[in-house]
Amino acid sequence: MDSSSPFFTSQEDFLLFHKMDRDLYRILVINLSRDPSESIHMLSMWLWLEKVGFRNIIKKIMSLPIILINEVADESLICLTCVNNLIAVSSSFSEANDIPLLQSLMDKEISLKFFDENRVEAKEGMSRIGQEICLRAFSDIMQQAMMRNAAERMVENNNFWFGSIAAPSQRLGAAVGNNIGVGAGVQVQQQGRVVVVVPADDRTLFVTFSKGYRVEEWEVREFFTMAYGDCIEALFMQEVAGNEQALFARIVFHKVNTIDMILRGASKVKFSINGKHVWARKFVPKRGNASTGETSTSASAFGSGFGM
Structure with a gap:
């Protein structure tokens, strides 16, 4: 056909x-x-x-x-x-x-x-x-x-308003020094001092390996440790069976500025680890919805040039 x-x-x-x-x-x-x-x-x-x-x-x-x-x-x-x-x-x-x-x-x-x-x-x-x-x-x-x-946008909008209503009680808890969360990624200690905790996803680098050029976990650890010191909090290689090759890994660093030093303003960089090419970029856990909100699926929705 x-x-x-x-x-x-x-x-x-x-x-x-x-x-x-x-x-x-x-x-x-x-x-x-x-x-x-x-x-x-x-x-x-x-x-x-x-x-x-x-x-x-x-x-x-x-x-x-x-x-x-x-x-x-x-x-x-x-x-x-x-x-x-x-x-x-x-x-x-x-x-x-x-x-x-x-x-x-x-x-x-x-x-x-x-x-x-x-x-x-x-x-x-x-x-x-x-x-x-x-x-x-x-x-x-x-x-x-x-x-x-x-539907998800409606839920997000509702959560925004409910979050705004709840905020005063959270601030009251912080004022008296209780160990409660105040918003995402913030922790309040007994002394009332606020410590901002950077989520692991924001400190994570996503790396991919060339097919046919096997890269081992120890090689990745050694490369970044030699270049940036004791910087790795956790390293997660793709789980594969038998002698299959891992094609990607996630590296969680202790400090977010380590990623800034690695990328140096670029969206993606390439390294050579023991002669094998490795590409790295900042980890994005999940893309946000980018729907226009239209429900029409007719050909006219895409224009005569199909949006090209």
């Missing part, structure tokens, strides 16, 4: 054919709470890449842990930004360093330069796939995600 010609099948058969695509879209918008419209653009890009010769991308992404699916989605957003001509692509980019996780899933080279050089073809192909396949395949899931996002 030609997936670019979906109108010759019943809706039931069409959804069955795109079951894996639907499962991946559901992970993006339900499990990871990513923006529904933005996620449709990602699926359009991945399906277009499959059409132009990059094989089994959806299947390979689905085989990843959910935290790495989120990372692949972040890299894909950079590619979409490039396709939309919103960023300049430096000629000094190597073929694999700009989008390392996507590259690890491909059976041939891919980089931002590829998207820059094929911008017109990519925009046209993604727009067509988005209109003819993704809208038809994902509209029910998109509707569900938008309704869920709207």
Whole structure:
């Protein structure tokens, strides 16, 4: 069956054919709470890449842990930004360093330069796939995600108001020196001195490893300890079975400024640990909902250019 010609099948058969695509879209918008419209653009890009010769991308992404699916989605957003001509692509980019996780899933080279050089073809192909396949395949899931996002926003707004009402009693407790919590991440000691406790998530670095280049936990610990001293509070490598390779890890540091020293203002940095490439960025536990609040899933909601 030609997936670019979906109108010759019943809706039931069409959804069955795109079951894996639907499962991946559901992970993006339900499990990871990513923006529904933005996620449709990602699926359009991945399906277009499959059409132009990059094989089994959806299947390979689905085989990843959910935290790495989120990372692949972040890299894909950079590619979409490039396709939309919103960023300049430096000629000094190597073929694999700009989008390392996507590259690890491909059976041939891919980089931002590829998207820059094929911008017109990519925009046209993604727009067509988005209109003819993704809208038809994902509209029910998109509707569900938008309704869920709207409900969560209502709950957050209610919690805000109830929190404002409760605040005076919390401040009263602090004034008399009780050991109670005052807001998130604040602890009051007996003497009345307020100590701000930085949550572990805010002191956590997320690192990913190149597929095929196994990095051990002791190597990660040794690298950061030699560079920044006794800085690691906890290190969590991905749990894998047997001789499988861990593809990511989370490092919790004693101090949040250690992460600032590591990143030096960049969103992502690359290290070489014993000759093996490691990418690091600040850990984000869960993306916030970015729904526009619209419930329409008609083609007109995306515009004639499918938002490209």
